[in-house]
Amino acid sequence: MRFTEKQKLEELLAINPQLILMLPRFDMKLGFGEKRVDEVCRLSNVPISLFLLLCNVYTYDDYEPSEEDIKSINGKWLVKYLIASHDFYLNHRLKHIEKHVEKIANSAEKVGNVLMSFFKKYEDEVAKHFMTEESSLFPHLLKLEEGESSKYKLQDILEMHDNIEDQLSDLTNIIIKYLPPEIMPNERIGVWFDIIQLSKDLIKHAVVEEKILIPYVNWLEGGKK
Amino acid sequence: MSKTNIAILESSSIIVEGLQKIIENSPEFKVTKVFRSYSFTHGIALPSVQILIVNPRLFGEFNLAKQVQDWKNENESLHIFAIVSSYLSAKSTALFDGVIELEEDPSSILSKLRNYSEIKSNSSAESCDLSQREKEVLVLVAKGFTNKEIADQLNISIHTAIAHRKNITSKTNIKSISGLTIYALLNNLISQDEIR
Structure with missing residues (x-):
């Protein structure tokens, strides 16, 4: 399984609680309620693809970024x-x-x-x-x-x-x-x-x-x- | 305290993910590397990997024997298992430390892998204390001497000195010189004013 931007942020955290550490590093605030990943990223102007890439690499040991992933950083x-x-x-x-x-x-x-x-x-x-x-x-x-x-x-x-x-x-x-x-x-x-x-x-x-x-x-x- | 690291070389995602799931249900194992094809096996026999699970059908019979030998040469303590879905010749079977069959249930797979880990933990349990020689080497390490100086002082070859150091680290699980110094102090092998 991989994370997508249409998932709720809380779903990502349920799968990997360590991802909470991502938020302060991107100046993202707590209190995000039911918001999806893309919505939370937009609120703090964080590039959605980079945030997802980091969450995926952080969570799935076998995740290998694609060429597209790297080029769009x-x-x-x-x-x-x-x-x-x-x-x-x-x-x-x-x-x-x-x-x-x-x-x-x-x-x-x-x-x-x-x-x-x-x-x-x-x-x-x-x-x-x-x-x-x-x-x-x-x-x-x-x-x-x-x-x-x-x-x-x-x-x-x-x-x-x-x-x-x-x-x-x-x-x-x-x-x-x-x-x-x-x-x-x-x-x-x-x-x-x-x-x-x-x-x-x-x-x-x-x-x-x-x-x-x-x-x-x-x-x-x-x-x- | 450390986990047994396992690498998998298998092209089928279904098999890889299934194996991974079964293996990681058991807290003493961790799958640290997955290789989907034979061409990207750089680092497969790293010292940090203790068990390698390989699909032998990715190789021809002759290449298989050579490859298994190469991995064993790179990492002597590596244990190699075959994962098989069909008949594997006796000659090929003999190359491996064990064979896992696709039909096997998870507990049987884990017990095969565990058999190996037990061998490992028994061998380290026999020798938990440092030998007299290792203590002498440890004291000199803590005092800040180099391998060459240690070898000279104890009248041993530099290779022997290095071998002693490796044993000290594998017994204590302490790698850094400053960490070893604390260990030596705690075990009253040196006093504080002897540290440079």
């Missing part, structure tokens, strides 16, 4: 969506998780400092990772889309790109499997769910980049042929 909105996602991961989810990790670290005498600096270092890496995209890849895309020349090349940018999921999985292992049992068990269970939710979302974010962003930039670099 609105790059400005795609970039807006990706930057808003970055902001959400960095300034909302990671900050939230940090507060809880900090509580745990404060009561884990011996390793508290190291745990905290592990987390801070991870945050820095994620910030750097996003910054690379925002300062090179996205401007590159926007220039090409406008028909201007760009000093960057997709291939070079991708080589600087590194994995940001390993450490998140290390963190869950440390928190659940290796910290001594007596340290804040409830806090640890809570933060475990938060981290797993974030890591699921980061994986989808990577899929969006791989299936939508990169093919689109490739197509632009090839002179839209």
